Amino acid sequence: LISETVAYCYRALVRDSGCCLDQKYGKNVRRKKIRRPGVGWLCDKACYDDLKGFRGDDVLWIPQGATCESPRLLWIHGGSWEYGSPDTLSYGQLASKIAELSGAIVMVPDFPLAPVGNYHVIMRASLDALRWLAETDLDMNCPEGSAPLLVGGDSAGGGTAVSLILVLKQGAGWTPQGVALTEPERVQKAQSLAGGIFFSPWTNLKCDTPDYYYNAFAKIVDKKAFKDPSSGVAYVGDLMFRGHPEENLDEFTANAKSYIGSNADLLTDPVASPFWTTEQELGGGGVPPMLFAVGGSESILGDSMIVAQKAAFYGASVHVDVHVGMWHDFPMYSEGCGSGEGLWQAALALNRTAAFIREVARRKRTASAMGLVWPPASSRAGTPKTRYIYDVTRPGAQKWFPKKLLSPISNDVHFEALPPIPAASRDDPLPTRSSFWALIFLAVSGMAQVAYFWSLCTSRSLQNHLEERLLQV
Numbered sequence: 001l002i003s004e005t006v007a008y009c010y011r012a013l014v015r016d017s018g019c020c021l022d023q024k025y026g027k028n029v030r031r032k033k034i035r036r037p038g039v040g041w042l043c044d045k046a047c048y049d050d051l052k053g054f055r056g057d058d059v060l061w062i063p064q065g066a067t068c069e070s071p072r073l074l075w076i077h078g079g080s081w082e083y084g085s086p087d088t089l090s091y092g093q094l095a096s097k098i099a100e101l102s103g104a105i106v107m108v109p110d111f112p113l114a115p116v117g118n119y120h121v122i123m124r125a126s127l128d129a130l131r132w133l134a135e136t137d138l139d140m141n142c143p144e145g146s147a148p149l150l151v152g153g154d155s156a157g158g159g160t161a162v163s164l165i166l167v168l169k170q171g172a173g174w175t176p177q178g179v180a181l182t183e184p185e186r187v188q189k190a191q192s193l194a195g196g197i198f199f200s201p202w203t204n205l206k207c208d209t210p211d212y213y214y215n216a217f218a219k220i221v222d223k224k225a226f227k228d229p230s231s232g233v234a235y236v237g238d239l240m241f242r243g244h245p246e247e248n249l250d251e252f253t254a255n256a257k258s259y260i261g262s263n264a265d266l267l268t269d270p271v272a273s274p275f276w277t278t279e280q281e282l283g284g285g286g287v288p289p290m291l292f293a294v295g296g297s298e299s300i301l302g303d304s305m306i307v308a309q310k311a312a313f314y315g316a317s318v319h320v321d322v323h324v325g326m327w328h329d330f331p332m333y334s335e336g337c338g339s340g341e342g343l344w345q346a347a348l349a350l351n352r353t354a355a356f357i358r359e360v361a362r363r364k365r366t367a368s369a370m371g372l373v374w375p376p377a378s379s380r381a382g383t384p385k386t387r388y389i390y391d392v393t394r395p396g397a398q399k400w401f402p403k404k405l406l407s408p409i410s411n412d413v414h415f416e417a418l419p420p421i422p423a424a425s426r427d428d429p430l431p432t433r434s435s436f437w438a439l440i441f442l443a444v445s446g447m448a449q450v451a452y453f454w455s456l457c458t459s460r461s462l463q464n465h466l467e468e469r470l471l472q473v
Contacts, residue, residue: 026100078155158201209302295326
């Protein structure tokens with residue numbers, strides 16, 4: 001029922017949930033360590049992470065052929081806000097692979113971990129890192145703002161990445177006012193984000209979605225195994241967090257409280273805990289296109305689904321890839337958990353991520369060149385473009401789908417459902433010559449719509465057409 005590679009990963013992760021992360025780095029990608037002034041911190045005895053001592057050095061992964069216009073991605077690593085660094089837990093491998101596949105320059109900051117850091121400290125560190133990434137010329141004499149800028153993260157870092165998007169949007173339309181926290185004089189030069197990417201993000205600090213129960217880890221035995229355990233067992237649910245649902249809830253909540261510090265109200269704060277966002281945080285434009293990749297068997301599946309649905313409802317362009325049977329942070333297991341065969345689902349997630357980066361970067365550059373508003377937003381309530389992805393590498397599955405759908409692991413994956421770039425609003429300055437042809441296109445499109453409506457008005461079927469439209473609504 002499942003592929004040999006998935007079965008191998010299941011067995012390995014049940015034995016040791018900390019095993020099997022990717023070991024290989026992306027090809028033709030250069031690693032560069034960065035020490036920004038004033039960002040160091042000390043991981044002392046109170047720090048849970050094994051990497052002790054003075055820390056704070058960031059790591060850049062620069063693909064071969066990178067230019068001033070190459071996208072730049074800030075990746076906030078996971079680890080429950082208590083563990084991890086740019087060079088441990090396979091984050092170097094992940095960042096280098098994303099850089100190789102997408103052509104983006106990827107930066108992984110070494111932010112202060114809890115309990116040394118908390119929500120406010122980590123957010124400030126993330127904002128500082130994003131500002132630096134946006135402004136640095138990388139020894140290429142790049143003009144400021146020339147590169148499309150994205151944020152992303154996984155697990156706890158994915159939740160912080162969503163929070164970062166909300167802070168950048170908050171009170172400033174399409175300009176990231178969060179930069180004002182560190183350098184107020186640079187607010188006017190700050191650029192808007194091209195997109196956001198999230199692998200298994202932890203967005204609900206209250207930790208009370210039903211998936212904690214529905215996707216709880218379980219061992220299944222057949223009728224014979226009740227009397228003879230050696231006859232075989234099967235495992236379902238969340239392979240990474242194998243406690244009782246109530247136990248997982250308690251542990252996750254304690255971890256969340258370590259992140260937010262002494263202010264318990266932040267557990268449901270719509271920015272610190274984006275699961276609780278409302279129209280106030282998501283509506284009115286300013287949320288960039290978003291891509292979620294999440295395992296269908298995760299305890300925190302709802303953390304992605306609910307945020308994605310609300311963001312789309314309030315006008316953002318949202319893609320959600322739910323991989324059936326996959327576990328938490330599965331894109332970091334693309335090498336197949338040591339099986340010798342690649343994990344198809346993880347490879348697909350990485351390639352979809354690369355395609356998303358290239359596509360939103362291209363659209364952001366086009367919008368900037370034409371003087372149009374970015375990010376795109378719709379005034380109509382929408383839904384995420386959701387893909388429920390089955391394993392097509394298992395025997396017989398090739399007959400389920402068209403051939404084109406069976407081979408999406410390539411750099412040619414496109415996100416055609418992204419909305420068209422809207423025109424500038426009435427409050428924007430008069431268009432420049434670069435946007436002249438955009439206005440001509442809009443005018444022609446408007447004339448076509450008028451002609452279509454006039455044809456309806458002169459048709460005897462107008463009443464029937466209006467009735468059909470009302471029924472659709």
